[in-house]
Structure formats: C-alpha cells, structure tokens
Amino acid sequence: MKPSISKDKRYTLGAVLFLLILWEIVSRIVGAGILLPRPGETWKELVQIVGSEDFWPAVIGTTTRSLIGFSLTLFTAVLFAVTAGLWKPLYYLFAPLVVITKAAPPISIILLALIWLGTDKAPVLVGFLVIFPIIYTNIVAGVDNVDAKLIEMAAMYRIRRLRRLSEIYLPSIMPYVLAACSTALGLNLRVVIMAEVLSQPPISMGTSLQSARIFLNTAGVFAWTMVAIALAALFDYSVSFLRKKLEAWR
Amino acid sequence: MHKSLQVTNLTKEFNTTQGLNTLKVYEKFSLSIPENKVTCIMGPSGCGKTTLLNLVSGLLKPDAGELKGFDGKTVSYLFQEPRLLPWRTVWQNIDFVIKDIYPKRQREEIVSRYLKMVDLHDFSHYWPGRLSGGMKQRVSIARAFVFPSDMLLMDEPFKGLDLQLKISLLDSFTALWQQDLRTVIFVTHDFDEALYLGDHIYILSGLPANVNKSLAVTIPREERRYGEGKLKEQKEELLAGLCCRQEQPCVLAQAIS
Ligand SMILES: Nc1ncnc2c1ncn2[C@@H]1O[C@H](COP(=O)(O)OP(=O)(O)O)[C@@H](O)[C@H]1O
Ligand SMILES: [Mg+2]
Numbered sequence: 001m002k003p004s005i006s007k008d009k010r011y012t013l014g015a016v017l018f019l020l021i022l023w024e025i026v027s028r029i030v031g032a033g034i035l036l037p038r039p040g041e042t043w044k045e046l047v048q049i050v051g052s053e054d055f056w057p058a059v060i061g062t063t064t065r066s067l068i069g070f071s072l073t074l075f076t077a078v079l080f081a082v083t084a085g086l087w088k089p090l091y092y093l094f095a096p097l098v099v100i101t102k103a104a105p106p107i108s109i110i111l112l113a114l115i116w117l118g119t120d121k122a123p124v125l126v127g128f129l130v131i132f133p134i135i136y137t138n139i140v141a142g143v144d145n146v147d148a149k150l151i152e153m154a155a156m157y158r159i160r161r162l163r164r165l166s167e168i169y170l171p172s173i174m175p176y177v178l179a180a181c182s183t184a185l186g187l188n189l190r191v192v193i194m195a196e197v198l199s200q201p202p203i204s205m206g207t208s209l210q211s212a213r214i215f216l217n218t219a220g221v222f223a224w225t226m227v228a229i230a231l232a233a234l235f236d237y238s239v240s241f242l243r244k245k246l247e248a249w250r
Numbered sequence: 251m252h253k254s255l256q257v258t259n260l261t262k263e264f265n266t267t268q269g270l271n272t273l274k275v276y277e278k279f280s281l282s283i284p285e286n287k288v289t290c291i292m293g294p295s296g297c298g299k300t301t302l303l304n305l306v307s308g309l310l311k312p313d314a315g316e317l318k319g320f321d322g323k324t325v326s327y328l329f330q331e332p333r334l335l336p337w338r339t340v341w342q343n344i345d346f347v348i349k350d351i352y353p354k355r356q357r358e359e360i361v362s363r364y365l366k367m368v369d370l371h372d373f374s375h376y377w378p379g380r381l382s383g384g385m386k387q388r389v390s391i392a393r394a395f396v397f398p399s400d401m402l403l404m405d406e407p408f409k410g411l412d413l414q415l416k417i418s419l420l421d422s423f424t425a426l427w428q429q430d431l432r433t434v435i436f437v438t439h440d441f442d443e444a445l446y447l448g449d450h451i452y453i454l455s456g457l458p459a460n461v462n463k464s465l466a467v468t469i470p471r472e473e474r475r476y477g478e479g480k481l482k483e484q485k486e487e488l489l490a491g492l493c494c495r496q497e498q499p500c501v502l503a504q505a506i507s
Binding site: 149150168 | 329
C-alpha cells in the first residue's frame with residue numbers, strides 16, 4: 001500500500017505543476033490581469049492578503065459562521081432523522097419539506113434569509129437550509145439500514161431503549177453521518193461565502209471577495225478563492241481523519 | 251411429575267410469493283419441554299426448527315395455539331449466526347448483555363471467566379471483523395451464557411466448528427449448564443451432539459411439522475463419550491429405527507445425520 005500512495009502523490013504533484021504552467025501560458029496569451037491574472041501576481045496578492053490586518057478576522061469570522069451553522073444543522077438533522085426513521089408520521093411530515101428545500105434554487109434561499117435575518121446570521125441560515133436536507137436524507141437511509149437482527153438480539157437480551165439507541169442505532173448510522181458530513185461541510189462553506197457576498201457582514205471572506213471584485217482586483221478574487229479552497233481542504237482532511245478514527249473496527 | 255413448558259395446538263403459516271400462497275409450517279402441533287433439562291430438536295432442513303425457537307422466544311407470534319409457561323421468562327438465544335456488534339470488541343460484546351445487571355467489578359470477573367471457557371481470552375480486544383467464523387460463534391456462546399436467563403435457546407450453534415473445539419465447547423456447555431440447570435432447547439442437525447448433551451430428543455418431519463420420534467437419553471452425563479460407546483450404539487439403533495418405520499425413511503435419516 002505505502003509505495004502506491006506516494007506514487008499517487010507524485011502524480012498529483014505533477015498534475016498541479018502542469019496546470020500552473022498552463023495557467024502561466026494562457027494568462028500571457030490573454031495578456032490582461034483584469035481578466036486572468038498571472039500566477040505570480042496572484043501569489044503576490046495572496047501574500048499581501050494573508051499579511052493584512054483583516055485576514056484572520058475574515059477567515060475566523062467565516063469559519064465560525066460556517067461551523068456554527070454546520071453543527072446546528074448536524075445536531076438537528078440527527079435528531080429529526082433518527083426520530084423520523086423510528087416514527088413514521090414525522091417522516092411523512094418532513095418528506096415534502098425536504099423535497100422543497102432540495103429543489104429550491106440556493107439564491108432564493110439566500111434572498112429569503114436576507115429578508116428574515118441580519119447580515120451576520122443570514123449566511124448561517126442559508127447554510128442550514130442547503131445542507132439540512134442532504135444530511136437528513138442520508139441519516140434516514142442509515143436508520144432504515146440498521147441491522148434488524150442486531151435489534152432483535154438486543155431485545156432478546158432486554159437491553160434498555162437508550163442503550164439500544166447509543167450502542168446500536170448511533171454506531172450503525174455513523175458511516176452515513178460521516179459521509180454526509182464530508183459532502184456537507186465543504187458545501188456549507190461555499191454557500192456561506194456566497195451568502196456573505198450578498199449580505200455583506202462587516203468582516204468576512206465573502207465581503208473581501210466582493211470588495212476585490214468591486215476594485216477590479218481579479219488577482220485578489222483569485223487569492224481569496226485559494227484561501228477558501230485551502231479552508232475546504234482542511235475541513236475535508238479533518239472529516240477523513242475523524243472517519244479513520246471512528247471506523248477503525250472496519 | 252417434573253414441571254414442563256407446554257406447546258399446544260400450535261399453528262403457524264407464512265405468506266410466500268407476495269402473499270399468493272401460504273406455507274403451513276405448524277398445524278395443531280404439540281410438544282412438551284421439561285424445565286431445567288436439555289431438550290433437543292432435530293429434523294431435516296426447512297422443517298421449522300428455527301421457526302419453533304422464534305415462536306418460543308416471542309420473536310414470532312403464533313397464528314393459533316398456546317405456549318404455556320413461557321410468559322415472562324428471560325431468554326438467551328444463540329442464533330444461527332453470531333449477531334455480534336461489529337463496532338464493539340469481543341470483551342464489550344459480552345459485557346453488553348450484563349451492563350445493567352451487575353456492578354463493574356463483578357462484570358469484569360464474569361466476562362473474563364467465560365472468555366477463558368471459550369478459549370478467547372487472548373482475543374478480548376479484537377473487533378469481530380478480525381475473527382474467524384468459529385471464533386465469532388464462540389463469542390456469541392459466551393454472551394448467551396453470561397446473561398442470567400431462565401431459558402437458553404440454541405440454533406445449531408456448533409455448526410461449522412472443528413471437532414476438537416466442538417467437543418471442548420460441548421464440555422464447557424455441560425459444566426456451565428450444571429451450575430444453574432437452565433431450561434435449554436437445543437436445535438441441531440447432529441445426532442452425536444444431541445445424544446451427548448440432551449435429556450430428551452424430538453425428531454421432527456414435515457411440513458407441516460409433526461413429531462416423528464421422541465426419545466429420552468438415559469445414559470448419565472458422566473458416562474457419555476462423544477460419538478463413542480453407548481452413545482454410538484444408541485445412534486445406530488435410532489438410525490435403524492428411523493429407516494424401517496417410514497415409507498421414505500432413509501431420506502429423513504440421511505437428511506438429519
Ligand atoms: N419469515 C418467513 N417467511 C416465509 N417463509 C418462511 C419464513 N421463515 C421461515 N420460512 C419457511 O418456513 C420453513 C421452515 O423454516 P425454518 O424454521 O427456518 O426451518 P429449519 O430451521 O428447520 O431449517 C422453510 O420452508 C422456510 O422457507
Ligand atoms: Mg434453521
């Protein structure tokens with residue numbers, strides 16, 4: 001296993017280098033930094049942004065908004081999905097709501113959230129509305145797939161309900177929760193930034209992106225995008241780390 | 251007279267092919283299970299042995315008939331498959347069933363003792379996914395025994411284990427069983443196992459199932475040798491008996507043995 005992983009990494013590195021070179025060539029051909037900044041420019045801008053006074057507050061602000069929204073969503077989704085999985089009336093009550101929020105264009109959700117809430121909280125609500133149906137649907141499927149034979153066994157040994165929940169249902173749905181998390185965490189960050197662009201909280205990554213655009217600082221837009229990608233990668237890495245830890249028994 | 255649990259006029263049907271047909275597994279079936287004894291149920295595959303255990307344990311409800319004396323009894327059930335929690339270690343899987351019953355100290359002592367009996371003490375921190383089929387089955391045997399039940403149901407638990415391990419488990423079973431003399435219903439395909447452990451043997455055939463033969467094993471446990479001596483004689487007698495009583499007798503005898 002080990003050597004093939006490092007081989008994988010080498011190929012990835014090669015691909016990244018290739019794309020950088022391609023970027024350099026295309027940007028030279030275009031020849032206008034406003035349309036497509038060169039990698040060097042973007043790098044300079046990135047260094048400047050990271051060094052600027054507002055950088056960490058913006059990153060921390062957006063991360064906090066994103067994580068608070070994510071945790072709230074995860075908690076409510078697990079609660080509702082497990083209840084709906086075990087108690088059908090709630091499942092049927094939720095089914096149309098889930099379909100509607102899944103089908104609604106994210107921009108409608110953003111506009112509604114802006115109408116309902118202030119600039120700081122609207123992005124959190126947007127994230128919630130976008131990722132809740134994803135996590136919820138995943139977990140409901142997980143509850144459906146809990147091994148009935150294990151539940152039978154627990155009933156036979158007169159295991160109390162609460163322990164059946166914590167020792168059979170929760171571990172059974174854990175893979176579904178984690179799979180949903182790895183999609184939803186990154187998606188949530190992207191929608192939160194999108195909502196920030198429109199709602200304009202005083203300090204945030206979305207606000208910074210928008211002001212870079214207004215000043216025709218395309219390199220700045222690129223640089224902030226890279227920061228967002230790095231943040232998403234960090235989130236992704238944390239989830240896979242957690243997954244490895246929690247599913248060591250597999 | 252010895253107390254027994256009574257199955258009377260039991261009827262159970264299954265819907266098959268999307269409810270178009272029904273399969274009558276039991277029809278006015280009666281059986282008596284002596285308490286604090288080991289009752290063996292034998293019979294060819296598909297004759298309803300697992301269904302009987304499911305009815306007795308309450309997992310299935312009978313369509314008609316009565317199960318007298320089974321109400322409120324706690325049950326340990328050794329299913330045909332081990333049914334271990336894959337995310338719990340061997341130790342935790344056994345501890346799982348007594349967590350609410352004994353304090354921690356006592357549980358540690360109990361789990362440790364039973365793990366030694368099934369020869370898995372060195373594997374207590376393994377996850378089930380890392381064990382062989384036979385080892386998993388041994389964990390589920392230990393789990394069934396640590397649970398202080400009134401009745402123990404066993405559905406071919408020794409199937410697929412090698413002979414030496416099987417005999418040692420049968421012996422640990424006897425030792426464990428003699429401590430508290432639980433009522434045991436033991437489903438098996440194997441004459442040697444039934445004669446070695448049983449006080450009474452029912453041989454079913456069907457469907458619907460009926461008791462084809464009922465016999466007591468009178469040889470004292472101390473004198474029983476697995477598959478040898480008096481047990482071997484009794485087995486041969488039994489097989490011969492099955493062969494001359496029926497129209498298609500040897501099919502049954504072969505199917506079981
Ligand atoms: N849930 C079920 N639905 C339909 N048919 C079943 C069901 N359970 C068992 N059967 C049928 O009932 C018969 C008896 O099954 P079972 O009790 O498992 O037999 P045994 O354990 O003796 O091999 C079989 O023909 C089986 O196919
Ligand atoms: Mg069976």
